[in-house]
Amino acid sequence: MLTRAAVLYKTLNPMPIIELEQDRPKFGEVRVKIGAAGVCASDHHVMKGETNFPLPIVLGHEGSGKVVEVGEGVSNVKEGDNCILSFVPSCGFCRSCRMGLSQLCDTNRITGTRQYDGTYRLKDNNQIQIHQFAKLGVFSEYVIAPSQACYVIDDSITFETSALIGCAVTTGVGGVINQKDIRAGMSVAVFGAGGVGLNAIQGARLMNASRIVAVDIYDHKLEFAYKYGATDVINSKNQDPVKAIHSLSGDGLDFAFDTFGHSETTMQAFKSTRKGGTTVVIGLAPEGSVTQIPMVDIVRDQKSLLGSYYGSISPHETFRKILEFYELGRIDIQSMVTRRYKLAEINEAYQALDRGEDGRGVILFDD
Numbered sequence: 001m002l003t004r005a006a007v008l009y010k011t012l013n014p015m016p017i018i019e020l021e022q023d024r025p026k027f028g029e030v031r032v033k034i035g036a037a038g039v040c041a042s043d044h045h046v047m048k049g050e051t052n053f054p055l056p057i058v059l060g061h062e063g064s065g066k067v068v069e070v071g072e073g074v075s076n077v078k079e080g081d082n083c084i085l086s087f088v089p090s091c092g093f094c095r096s097c098r099m100g101l102s103q104l105c106d107t108n109r110i111t112g113t114r115q116y117d118g119t120y121r122l123k124d125n126n127q128i129q130i131h132q133f134a135k136l137g138v139f140s141e142y143v144i145a146p147s148q149a150c151y152v153i154d155d156s157i158t159f160e161t162s163a164l165i166g167c168a169v170t171t172g173v174g175g176v177i178n179q180k181d182i183r184a185g186m187s188v189a190v191f192g193a194g195g196v197g198l199n200a201i202q203g204a205r206l207m208n209a210s211r212i213v214a215v216d217i218y219d220h221k222l223e224f225a226y227k228y229g230a231t232d233v234i235n236s237k238n239q240d241p242v243k244a245i246h247s248l249s250g251d252g253l254d255f256a257f258d259t260f261g262h263s264e265t266t267m268q269a270f271k272s273t274r275k276g277g278t279t280v281v282i283g284l285a286p287e288g289s290v291t292q293i294p295m296v297d298i299v300r301d302q303k304s305l306l307g308s309y310y311g312s313i314s315p316h317e318t319f320r321k322i323l324e325f326y327e328l329g330r331i332d333i334q335s336m337v338t339r340r341y342k343l344a345e346i347n348e349a350y351q352a353l354d355r356g357e358d359g360r361g362v363i364l365f366d367d
């Protein structure tokens with residue numbers, strides 16, 4: 001079988017769109033015709049060489065589509081089902097899965113960009129085997145993936161919307177609403193008003209936060225953040241966000257979320273919280289990044305610093321919650337999509353992300 005995909009052969013170089021040979025789904029796998037794929041910063045880190053991944057690779061981990069073929073032993077989905085694809089298809093039996101932390105699945109991490117049996121499903125015409133980012137690689141017309149990546153959804157949900165639930169919405173909304181100690185009336189800061197940041201903001205709104213402070217370096221992104229529930233905005237290019245937050249709140253905020261993922265934003269987030277406050281790092285920083293935390297404050301002010309990956313709990317469980325909120329009209333996903341591209345325009349889509357344009361770009365595939 002064949003598929004057309006964007007392949008990253010060399011970091012810092014455009015990805016050519018080429019035809020690849022694709023194997024049939026093996027045991028426990030499905031073939032999905034991709035409907036939409038989100039333009040997320042995590043893929044961009046790989047393109048720029050800031051995160052190390054084996055090459056050549058098909059990137060794209062935020063996607064949804066229709067199952068067109070199922071391999072042997074697949075019972076959770078059938079041909080014709082529309083589904084959101086989880087970028088951590090969990091194995092179900094490793095220690096992390098057993099502990100209820102399927103978003104951290106150990107087997108998934110070990111096998112990485114190959115399928116669960118450790119082999120590849122894609123080859124180029126030089127017979128070079130191609131990796132699939134997060135076992136998906138949704139910058140491709142068709143994807144072979146473990147069936148457990150699939151979360152079946154109603155046909156009435158557009159692919160554009162369901163694709164975003166695959167990463168940005170789940171990471172942002174889930175990273176906030178799944179925190180154990182978050183309660184109504186708490187004050188919150190969200191650093192970074194990109195795709196994940198806007199969703200963390202609407203996550204805070206769902207939790208009835210009393211104050212939601214959005215911090216970014218772009219005024220147009222901050223303007224956009226008001227639509228999702230930000231009550232105050234701070235441009236950290238023009239003013240020190242820590243001072244600005246303390247002058248707004250008096251003694252700091254209950255929760256600060258770093259959705260950007262950078263040594264400086266994490267430190268600012270940490271310093272923005274009040275005594276007993278919690279900082280949650282949601283955005284993935286370039287590999288090797290470290291941050292400096294004032295050690296006296298973390299003890300004397302009893303502060304917490306946490307990480308949150310893919311919404312902090314089972315991704316499928318966060319998908320379920322988000323779809324319920326979505327049906328009730330309590331979260332907004334559609335208006336986040338500000339740019340639409342064809343697969344052939346993928347390199348331009350990432351240039352727009354690099355320029356810091358607001359909202360989310362989406363690659364739409366032909367029917």
Ligand SMILES: [Zn+2]
Pocket residue numbers: 040041042061062167168
């Ligand atoms: Zn992502």
Ligand SMILES: [Zn+2]
Pocket residue numbers: 090091092093094095096097098102104105106107108
């Ligand atoms: Zn596992």
